[in-house]
Amino acid sequence: MASSIRVRATSNGDITEVQALIQHPMDTGLVKDPKGEVIPAHYIQQLTFECNGKDVFVADWGTAVSKDPYVKFSFKGAKKGDDLKISWTDNKGASDTTTAKIA
Amino acid sequence: MTTTSGPLATRRLILQGAASVALLGLGNLPFAPAHAAANDKYPEEAFKQKNEADAIKALYGRNAEPSDKVKLDAPEIAENGGVVPVSVTTTLDKVSSISFFVAENPFALAATYKFAEGTIPGVANRLKMAKTTKLVAIVEADGKLYSATKEVKVTVGGCGG
Known part of the structure; x- marks a missing residue:
């Protein structure tokens, strides 16, 4: 299966801009399906961006983050060609990891 | 029920x-x-708090003061409460975290982001909003809390049918 994480990391001088889009249902556990049964909560709890052995950015998410979450941030201290490792875990214990090259 | x-x-x-x-x-x-x-x-506990004040207390243990150095960007009117683009930027130094609270949601805390040294203090993401609500962003900088607040009108809620 293709990775659930799509990342674009672009270096602009000293600053690297990161945009990530993750495929995930982000179910709140409050919505019912058409049969009237509650769809159990299923959402990403933690998303980590690691570069050169350091966590540059960590997101803790609740159920209020939209389906197929998007996040954007920037950091200093990386250069073109460096690896950026992105991993998430959800409330059911599932996880995914991908590594992107900074362009 | x-x-x-x-x-x-x-x-x-x-x-x-x-x-x-x-x-x-x-x-x-x-x-x-x-x-x-x-x-x-x-922060499991903080995400379980229903109202914004309790969530802030559970996450940070203290109150924030409003600051014009925190810039919260969100639409005045969101047509789809399921996907509301929200972002925060700040000119404050030594930012260690930024959090979003949606006051009218079933659980107020939406997301909290931790920043390492060297990470630019700013983040953009997309949040669900159940209905027209107060949106609060809190920036933790140098051990102090600063906040910005904005009202977002939601025409279609983000919590399904």
Whole structure:
């Protein structure tokens, strides 16, 4: 299966801009399906961006983050060609990891 | 509400269970960065608080002061409460975290982001909003809390049917 994480990391001088889009249902556990049964909560709890052995950015998410979450941030201290490792875990214990090259 | 009490009770149990096995879960993750465990524990309690004041207390343990150095960008009117683009930027130094609280949601805390040194203090993401609500962003900088607030009108809620 293709990775659930799509990342674009672009270096602009000293600053690297990161945009990530993750495929995930982000179910709140409050919505019912058409049969009237509650769809159990299923959402990403933690998303980590690691570069050169350091966590540059960590997101803790609740159920209020939209389906197929998007996040954007920037950091200093990386250069073109460096690896950026992105991993998430959800409330059911599932996880995914991908590594992107900074362009 | 007899139909929903069963699943809700189950969910509570699952959440309680999740809190106790959170560390275990991280440990099982083969790719989890070794240094992430202690400091970056998932703030389970804060995400369970229903109103904004309790959530802020659970997450930070103190109150924030409004600051014009925190710039919260969100639409005045959101047509789809399921996907509301929200971003925060700040001119404050030594920012260690930024959090979003949606006051009218079933659980107020939406997301909290931790910043390492060298990470630019700003983040953009997309949040769900149940209805027209007050949106609060809190920036933790140099041990102090600063906030910005904005009212977002939601025409179609983000919590399904």
